[in-house]
Amino acid sequence: MLIEQIRLEGGCALGLRFEMQKYPLLVIRAEKGFLMCGYLNVNAAETLGDTAAKVKGVQSFEDMLKAQVVEVTQLARELGIKPGMTGRETLEKMF
Template sequence: MMDVKPLTIDGHTFVAITVELPYTTLLVITNDVGYVMCGALDVDLLNEKLSNRPVVAGRAIGVRTIDDLLHAKLEKITNTAQKHGWEKGMDVKKALLLIAD
């Protein structure tokens, strides 16, 4: 099953995506600038193999729901995310607000 819903954070709209896969659930909160995902995100691939793409992304681990993801800390981020003020250990909600429209 896949669920896509708008998510409002301090008046800014994001999209929350939940994809139920066998033995795991993929979680994403995104907007037009970037996104935060669960542990399935391969940040190293984005930084190393796809470095020509300016992807603003971060990963949080140990999350099972969109609410968990929203209240987690960034475990790993892309190089481009750093240019938007994101830091490892930052609250996901705070990071998302830094890329809000």
């Protein structure tokens, strides 16, 4: 597992990378929520009351920052996060 600090304008997020068989499982955690890759489930995050957004087709933290968000939880919507935003824009709203 790789743990990396990701510096953004609003603060420092924590990137977690776990190598799977073909593609990595990626999460970037900010103060108020997290950005997840396609391996993870927005419905589960919603049920657990998390603030989360999902991007797909990514293989690195930089890919996640550039990718467009495809799904968000209700708590993420309340922070002004919506599908179509970049991962970077999304994380900035999570500080």
